[in-house]
Amino acid sequence: MDLFGFAKDVGRRVFGKESEADQKIREMLEADNPGIQDLDVKVENGRVAISGKAADAAAMEKAVLMVGNVQGIEAVDASAVAAPKSVEEVEFYLIESGDTLSKVAQRFYGDANAYPKIFEANREVIKDPDLIFVGQKIRIPRQTA
Structure with missing residues (x-):
């Protein structure tokens, strides 16, 4: 990056x-x-x-x-x-109109209740999981088996 x-x-x-x-x-x-x-x-x-x-x-x-x-x-x-090489796979996502972290979690993980994983991966970027904005970029850790 x-x-x-x-x-x-x-x-x-x-x-x-x-x-x-x-x-x-x-x-x-x-x-x-x-x-x-x-x-x-x-x-x-x-x-x-x-x-x-x-x-x-x-x-x-x-x-x-x-x-x-x-x-x-x-x-x-x-x-x-x-920086050391990444040990986890990460995607970057641009928040769109109508998005919530639950919707993003559903899209990437197939489970809306997995939104805390996204919030934790972006704690310094997102201060409140209910306050994201259109155009904001966030990290999405890949789901591991």
Whole structure:
């Protein structure tokens, strides 16, 4: 996951002017740090470059999603994040109109009651399982047998 695209006009509003974006996004990431050490953030023209050392692949994925789901961000470059290879298969899903985590769980797992698995896989990205928004990207761990 080196460069990931996002919808620039949707998401959580974290900064007002791009001149304050580096600091505001870094503060947001550090507040709910998914496991990135030596974090650095650079924002330019709606594109964010993050660097640091991730505890695991999930930490890097969550950091990318946290940053990418910020209003005003259209791409995240995580090529400078050192991370171990992923041990689980993950898909990324773009929330659509009418979606709930239960509907997403039904779609991917065949069981609407499996939504807590999606919520847990995105705890830093989704603060409340009832508050997801159209255009938000989330991680979907593959169902294991």
